Structures are given as C-alpha cells and as structure tokens.
Amino acid sequence: MTTLSAAILLFLILDPLGNIPVFLSLLRGMPPKRQRIVLARELLIALGVLFMFLFAGKAILDAMHLREESVTIAGGIVLFLIGLGMIFPGKGSLTGDEISGEPFIVPMAIPLIAGPSGMAAVILMASNEPQRLGDWSIALLLAWSATAAILFSATYLQRILGQRALVAVERLMGMLLVAISVQMFIDGLGKALPHLAR
Numbered sequence: 001m002t003t004l005s006a007a008i009l010l011f012l013i014l015d016p017l018g019n020i021p022v023f024l025s026l027l028r029g030m031p032p033k034r035q036r037i038v039l040a041r042e043l044l045i046a047l048g049v050l051f052m053f054l055f056a057g058k059a060i061l062d063a064m065h066l067r068e069e070s071v072t073i074a075g076g077i078v079l080f081l082i083g084l085g086m087i088f089p090g091k092g093s094l095t096g097d098e099i100s101g102e103p104f105i106v107p108m109a110i111p112l113i114a115g116p117s118g119m120a121a122v123i124l125m126a127s128n129e130p131q132r133l134g135d136w137s138i139a140l141l142l143a144w145s146a147t148a149a150i151l152f153s154a155t156y157l158q159r160i161l162g163q164r165a166l167v168a169v170e171r172l173m174g175m176l177l178v179a180i181s182v183q184m185f186i187d188g189l190g191k192a193l194p195h196l197a198r
Contacts, residue, residue: 003135003142006125008141012177013079013118018086018170021163022112024154026103036152038102043148045105050122050140057123058130068127072188074173075120079181087172097167113147124184127182136166 002011025116053060061122125136150157158166 001125001129003139006136006139007142007146009180010118010121010140012173013082013115013121013147013197014113014143014147014179015082015086015170015173016147017157017166017173019112020152020154020158020166022106023108023151024158026108030102034102039108039151041105041106042108043113043144043151045109047140047144049110049114050118050144051137052134053119054122054140057126060123061127067192068194069188069191071120071124071127072184073192075085075117076181076183076185076188078120079177079184082115082179083174083177086177087171091105106170 023039027038030038084184122136122140125139126133129136162170
C-alpha cells in the first residue's frame with residue numbers, strides 16, 4: 001500500500017462528508033467563533049487518539065497475541081459494516097442519545113472522527129509494515145487535513161451542494177469502502193489459509 005492509497009483509505013474511513021449534518025447539529029446554537037474553536041479542539045483530540053493507536057498498535061497486538069492476518073480479516077469485516085452503514089444508513093442517530101451543552105471528546109472526536117474503524121485501520125497499517133510508520137504518519141496527516149478542511153467548510157458545503165448531493169457522495173464513498181474491505185478480507189484470508197492447512 002502506498003502512502004497516497006493509505007491516505008485515501010483513511011479519508012474514506014473518517015467520512016467527513018457523512019459527518020457534516022451531525023456536526024452542524026451538534027454545533028448549532030453556538031457563536032461562529034466558538035464553533036470553530038470547538039471543532040479545532042475535537043479534530044486535534046481525534047488526531048492525537050489516532051496517532052496513539054498508530055504508534056502503540058503493534059504493542060497492543062503483541063500483548064493480545066493476535067496475528068496480522070487476524071487483524072486484517074477483522075479490519076475488513078469492520079470496514080465492510082461501516083461501508084454498508086454509509087450506503088444504507090439506519091434510522092437512529094449516529095451519536096446515540098441527544099447530548100446537551102457543548103460536545104467534548106464524545107461524540108465528535110470519538111467516535112465520529114476517530115472511530116473504531118479508523119483505530120483498527122491505523123493499527124493494521126502499523127502491524128503489517130512497522131518500518132513504514134513515517135509513511136503512515138504522513139498518510140494520517142493528509143487524511144486528517146482533508147477531513148478538517150471539509151468540516152471547517154461544512155456550512156458552505158451544505159449550502160452549495162445541498163443535502164441530496166452530500167448523501168450521494170457519502171453513498172459513493174461507502175461503495176469504495178466496501179470494495180476496499182473485501183480486498184482486505186481476501187488478503188487476510190490468503191495469509192491465514194497456509195496456517196490453517198498445517
């Protein structure tokens with residue numbers, strides 16, 4: 001996986017376009033300046049969490065005695081479910097119960113930006129090729145920067161594109177994520193089969 005393809009994968013997982021309506025709802029009622037401060041804070045917290053999982057991922061896997069192919073297959077399944085959720089969204093709220101007051105960490109930073117699938121993806125990258133942590137860091141920064149740019153422009157994007165266009169783009173991103181997840185599952189299965197045959 002190249003640095004660019006890793007960045008694209010992480011960008012799809014972070015799903016900034018799909019998060020626009022939720023973020024606008026959570027930030028509604030705040031002055032514009034405060035909205036930008038809260039958004040910047042939550043984005044930085046999410047970035048810190050993802051970097052923590054990127055650099056501690058290999059240690060986490062070793063401590064749990066998990067093989068790389070197990071994480072690849074599990075990551076593929078999780079991404080598949082996330083992709084399906086983007087294509088066929090449920091009726092319920094993404095954030096669970098309504099939260100009053102200013103959001104802090106939950107639900108904006110975690111799980112909307114740094115969700116389980118994003119954490120699993122960076123752990124997978126770090127465990128598969130730990131010698132390329134620099135590349136994965138660049139990929140994460142690229143994906144996070146694009147996500148931040150989109151979320152800071154959320155109000156304008158919703159006004160220009162409209163809700164229907166945002167939903168259509170999210171469905172397309174979901175399709176791409178499903179295709180990537182199937183490939184991850186096949187790759188993991190290909191690595192696991194020789195071990196199962198013994």
